[in-house]
Amino acid sequence: MEKELRLMKGNEAFGEAAIRAGTDGYFGYPITPQSEVMEYLMAEKPHERTGMVVLQAESEVASINMLYGGAGCGKKVMTSSSSPGISLMQEGISYMAGAELPCVILNVVRGGPGLGTIQPSQSDYFQSTKGGGHGDYRLITLAPSSVQEMYDFVGLGFEMAFKYRTPVLVLSDGAIGQMMEKVEIDAQVPRLTEEEIRNNYPWATTGRYKGRERNIITSLDLDPARQERHNEALQRKYREIEKNEIRFEKIGCDDADYLFVAYGTSARICQKSMQLAREKGIKVGILRPITLFPFPYAEVEKMAEKVKGILSVEMSAGQMVEDILLAVKGKTKVEHYGRMGGIIPAPGEVVDALEQKLIKG
Amino acid sequence: MAETTIKSEIINPENLVYKKTDLMTDKVLSYCPGCGHGTTHRIIMEVIEEMGLMEDTIGIAPVGCSVLAYEFMNVDMQQAAHGRAPALATAVKRLMPHKTVFTYQGDGDLAAIGTAETIHAANRGENITIVFINNGIYGMTGGQMAPTTLPGMKSSTSPYGRDLGMMGHPLKITELVAQLPGTHYVTRQAVHTPANVRKTKKAIRKAFELQKQNVGMSFVEVVSNCNSGWKMTPVQANHWMVENMFPYYPLGDIKVDGEIVENN
Ligand SMILES: Cc1ncc(C[n+]2csc(CCOP(=O)(O)OP(=O)(O)O)c2C)c(N)n1
Numbered sequence: 349m350e351k352e353l354r355l356m357k358g359n360e361a362f363g364e365a366a367i368r369a370g371t372d373g374y375f376g377y378p379i380t381p382q383s384e385v386m387e388y389l390m391a392e393k394p395h396e397r398t399g400m401v402v403l404q405a406e407s408e409v410a411s412i413n414m415l416y417g418g419a420g421c422g423k424k425v426m427t428s429s430s431s432p433g434i435s436l437m438q439e440g441i442s443y444m445a446g447a448e449l450p451c452v453i454l455n456v457v458r459g460g461p462g463l464g465t466i467q468p469s470q471s472d473y474f475q476s477t478k479g480g481g482h483g484d485y486r487l488i489t490l491a492p493s494s495v496q497e498m499y500d501f502v503g504l505g506f507e508m509a510f511k512y513r514t515p516v517l518v519l520s521d522g523a524i525g526q527m528m529e530k531v532e533i534d535a536q537v538p539r540l541t542e543e544e545i546r547n548n549y550p551w552a553t554t555g556r557y558k559g560r561e562r563n564i565i566t567s568l569d570l571d572p573a574r575q576e577r578h579n580e581a582l583q584r585k586y587r588e589i590e591k592n593e594i595r596f597e598k599i600g601c602d603d604a605d606y607l608f609v610a611y612g613t614s615a616r617i618c619q620k621s622m623q624l625a626r627e628k629g630i631k632v633g634i635l636r637p638i639t640l641f642p643f644p645y646a647e648v649e650k651m652a653e654k655v656k657g658i659l660s661v662e663m664s665a666g667q668m669v670e671d672i673l674l675a676v677k678g679k680t681k682v683e684h685y686g687r688m689g690g691i692i693p694a695p696g697e698v699v700d701a702l703e704q705k706l707i708k709g
Numbered sequence: 710m711a712e713t714t715i716k717s718e719i720i721n722p723e724n725l726v727y728k729k730t731d732l733m734t735d736k737v738l739s740y741c742p743g744c745g746h747g748t749t750h751r752i753i754m755e756v757i758e759e760m761g762l763m764e765d766t767i768g769i770a771p772v773g774c775s776v777l778a779y780e781f782m783n784v785d786m787q788q789a790a791h792g793r794a795p796a797l798a799t800a801v802k803r804l805m806p807h808k809t810v811f812t813y814q815g816d817g818d819l820a821a822i823g824t825a826e827t828i829h830a831a832n833r834g835e836n837i838t839i840v841f842i843n844n845g846i847y848g849m850t851g852g853q854m855a856p857t858t859l860p861g862m863k864s865s866t867s868p869y870g871r872d873l874g875m876m877g878h879p880l881k882i883t884e885l886v887a888q889l890p891g892t893h894y895v896t897r898q899a900v901h902t903p904a905n906v907r908k909t910k911k912a913i914r915k916a917f918e919l920q921k922q923n924v925g926m927s928f929v930e931v932v933s934n935c936n937s938g939w940k941m942t943p944v945q946a947n948h949w950m951v952e953n954m955f956p957y958y959p960l961g962d963i964k965v966d967g968e969i970v971e972n973n
C-alpha cells in the first residue's frame with residue numbers, strides 16, 4: 349500500500365501520530381508553542397475515530413497525574429507541553445519513574461528561565477536528561493529534528509515506554525513544533541482491548557479480574573533496604589536502556605576534520621553551516637544525537653579520536669557540551685556555541701564560531 | 710484456662726456475629742488506636758464486597774496517614790502524589806468508564822495541596838466517588854495546621870491556636886464542592902458510634918450506586934478524629950470532635966439528587 353503523505357506542522361503531526369499509534373488518552377493544558385497538539389486532537393474527534401480520550405486538564409500538574417492514573421491501568425497515555433508546563437510536571441514524572449509507568453511526554457521547548465519567551469530554545473537539556481524531578485531516575489529522551497520525527501517518535505516512544513515501563517520524553521522545540529514539512533502517515537494501529545491489556549500488562553490496575561491478587565501502583569516503600577533494591581533495579585533498567593537504545597545520525601563524518609554535535613533545530617542549522625564551511629574548504633561533519641538519554645558517548649569518543657575539534661551547537665548556554673566533554677575525555681578540543689532567549693543561530697554564525705573557537709583558536 | 714475456653718467459643722463459627730470482609734487484608738493497620746481511618750477503610754471494603762464490585766474497583770490512595778491504604782484494601786489500588794488522587798481517578802474512570810473508581814483522601818491532601826484537582830474533578834462531573842477524611846489536622850506529618858483546623862484550635866504550626874486574622878479560616882470544601890453542578894451527591898458523616906458507622910456505610914453504598922448510574926461525582930466527607938495530632942486519648946478525641954468539630958462541620962446530607970438540601 350502506498351504511504352499517505354501530508355503537509356503538516358510538527359505539533360499537528362504529533363497529534364495525528366497519537367491517534368494513529370492507538371493512544372488511549374491525551375491529557376494536556378494549553379501553552380505556546382504547542383497548543384496545536386490539543387487543538388488538532390480536539391478538531392479530529394479521536395473519540396469517534398478510535399475511542400481515544402482527549403481531555404483538557406486544569407493544569408499541567410493535573411495532566412501528568414492523569415497520565416499516572418491512566419498508565420497505571422496499562423493504557424497508552426500522553427501529554428504535551430512547553431518548558432514552564434514541563435517544570436510543573438516534574439513531580440509527577442518522578443512518581444511515574446518511581447512507579448515504573450509508561451507514557452509519552454512532548455516538550456516543545458521555549459526559552460527560559462521563568463516565563464522567558466515563547467520562541468524556540470534548547471535550554472531544557474539538563475532538566476530532561478539528568479532527571480528534572482527528585483530522586484535517582486532517568487528519562488528516555490528522544491530529540492526530533494524534523495516533522496517526520498515528531499510523528500515517528502510517538503510510536504517509537506510508546507514502544508520504548510512499555511518495553512522498559514518508564515516515561516519517554518520527546519524533546520522538541522518551538523521551531524520544529526511550528527514548522528511545516530511533508531510527513532509519511534502510518535496505518536491506524538488499533539487500541540488494545542481490556543483483555544489484551546490484562547494479558548500484556550499483568551501489573552496494571554484493571555480490577556481484580558477473576559479474583560486475582562490485587563495490583564498496586566506505587567512509588568512508596570518505607571523500608572530502606574527494599575527501597576534501595578528498587579532503586580538498584582531502576583538503575584539496572586537505565587543501564588539496559590544505555591546498552592540497547594542509543595540512536596544518532598552522522599552526516600559528512602567520513603572525511604571530517606571538525607565535528608558539530610547538535611540535536612533538533614540546531615542540527616538542522618548545522619547542516620547548512622556544514623555546507624557553508626565545506627565551500628570554504630573546512631571539512632566538517634555532524635553528529636546528531638537522536639537519543640539524548642541514552643547519550644551516544646562512545647560514538648562521540650570515536651569521533652574525538654579522528655577530528656581536530658568538536659563544536660557543540662545548542663540553543664542554550666551550553667548544556668549538552670557537558671556530556672560531550674564526558675565522552676571526549678580530553679582527546680580533542682571541545683567548544684560550545686549557542687544562542688539563548690529564543691534566538692536560533694544563523695548558519696554563518698556557526699561557521700564563524702567554528703573558525704574562531706577551534707580553527708584559529 | 711478459663712480465658713482460652715471463652716476465646717475458642719467466640720471463634721466457633723456458630724457464635725460468629727461479625728466477620729472481617731475479605732476485602733480487608735490481614736495486615737495490621739498502621740493507624741493509631743481509635744482513629745477513624747481504619748473504620749472507614751472497613752466500611753468502604755464491605756460495601757464493595759456487598760455490591761460485588763471487587764473485580765471492578767480501582768481505588769486511589771492519598772498522601773497522609775492513609776498513604777498505605779493500598780496495604781489494607783484488598784482491591785486494585787494506585788498511590789497518588791499528595792493531593793492528586795482526583796486527577797488519577799479522572800483518567801482511570803475516563804479510560805475505563807465501566808469500572809468503579811474511588812479516591813480516599815485526608816483534609817490536607819484534598820483541601821490544601823489538592824484543592825484544584827478536587828474542585829475541577831467535581832466541576833467536570835467525573836463519575837467517581839471521593840471519600841474525604843476530615844480530621845482538622847495533618848496527622849501524618851505530626852499534627853500541623855490543616856485548612857480545616859478550627860478557629861483557635863492548637864496544632865504544631867498554630868501552637869497558640871488558629872488565629873483567623875493570621876492563618877485564615879477553616880475551609881468548608883464539602884459545601885463548596887456541593888455548589889458545583891458536577892456533583893450529584895454530597896454528604897457529611899462520622900464513624901465514632903455504631904449508629905454513625907451504619908449511616909456512613911449507607912452513604913458510601915449510595916455513592917457507589919450512583920457512580921454506576923453515571924450521574925456525576927459522589928462525595929462523602931467523614932468527620933474524623935486524630936487523637937495523636939489533637940494530643941488526646943481516643944475517648945477524649947471523640948468527645949472533642951462531637952463538641953467542636955460537628956458544630957462547624959454539621960453532619961448530614963448537603964446535596965441529594967443534584968439538589969442542595971435546604972437547612973441541612
Ligand atoms: C508535595 C508534598 N508536600 C508535602 C508532603 C508532606 N505531607 C505528607 S502527608 C501531609 C499532610 C496529610 O494530612 P491529611 O491529608 O490531612 O491526612 P491525615 O494524615 O490527617 O489523614 C503532608 C503535608 C508530601 N508528602 N508531599
Ligand code: SF4
Nearest residue numbers: 741744774848935936
Ligand atoms: S496520626 Fe491521627 S490520623 Fe494518623 S493514624 Fe494517628 S490518629 Fe489517625
Ligand SMILES: [Mg+2]
Nearest residue numbers: 815816846848
Ligand atoms: Mg487530616
